[in-house]
Amino acid sequence: MGNASSMLTQYDIEEVQQHCNHAFSQQEIVSLYERFCQLDRNNGGFISAEEFLSVPEFAVNPLSQRLLRMVDGLNFKEFVAFLSAFSPHATLHQKIEFIFKVYDSDGNGKVTFTDMLDVLRDLTGTFISEKQREQVLTDVLDEAGYTKDSLMILSDFVKILGNSGLKIEVEVPVD
């Protein structure tokens, strides 16, 4: 499907829609495909890390490296599935699950203190000392009833983030 061809068939669109659990409308999928082809300059059927980093706003994002690991080499169907957490139709649970996956870089279903520290480091850079970072994280974990050695699983994240009015949404431009 759609590797080198530049036309999406109706069948392709429906398959992609199925795969992302109808997170996007058919029109949005067509738009996403145009965008995908734009980014996939060498027509490899997937967007390479290099091609993602050529989007300036993506390149300056503090979490770009983490996201690249998740998104590098995906074909179009998987690309849309990846973005489905950002659809307004996605459930809160799906969004929290996405965030969890960003933290869980080794994909073993558990988020450790180190994982959380790594993300905090990406977001704060050199503007907080490592020691301060660790202290902050330990303190807030403690306050929430966790310790440094706690291994968080998805349901922990759901509990913590469930009521926070989380908003992850992008609008897919449709002509």
Next chain:
Amino acid sequence: MRSPGQLKSSSSELDLDGPNIEDYLPSGSSIQEPLGKLRLRDLLDISPTLTEAAGAIVDRCLVELICSFFVASWTGVVKYHGPRPSMRPKQVFVANHTSMIDFIILEQMTAFAVIMQKHPGWVGLLQSTILESVGCIWFNRSEAKDREIVARKLRDHVQGTDNNPLLIFPEGTCVNNHYTVMFKKGAFELGCTVCPVAIKYNKIFVDAFWNSRKQSFTMHLLQLMTSWAVVCDVWYLEPQTLRPGETAIEFAERVRDIISVRAGLKKVPWDGYLKYSRPSPKHRERKQQSFAESVLRRLDEK
């Protein structure tokens, strides 16, 4: 992630870069500042940053849109000087390189085959948008293996009689139109005659286009599209061949001299790749700083 490598920022006094990327990247933090004591959920909630990243992936940025209009509506006036060289095999054209539209300007006179480096980062984005529609040969110069392939491709191309004449920009990078930087020697060791072409933009045009610190890139592009001035001069200069005892590098420098003198450009001894090819890290740092400060601030609140 590929680091900018040994590129130094000492060249920042001279604006060797193209339009300033930071002019159109969203400035400041779009992250809402929640109040009150810092809790675990505040640290774990990375949704604003993720939204920004996804938004960047999904939406075309302003520059791309402007460029697509640019291709359609650009009507500059170009003055050509010098006898148009006859098309012969074993002949390449080299020109100084100021902007992505150099190629379009030269293409008006004759259909060239162009070899250009595909710039990583956002310049590459512009190149692909504008130039892909007019047809270029791309290569990724940073891959060492590619160099051999490219050299072979070039040699094959110039030997052929039916191929479009080859146009090479030996500086390998956009340089503002007041200087030329060192010419890469690749074009000069193909065993061909080299026809130098000098391009000099009208000063008003150049200033408006490149002085992006004073105005946003968007404004420049819009100005460009609506102006009817003489945009630039193109000089076709006398074809040169490698002299006995001359190295490829000396040949390159000699041709660079010829072009620089004709177009009134100053020569600088730098390698064109002094400039970095990614948005400056300070943009990311600004985001990190603002988030860090908000964390620290809220730590103190009880």
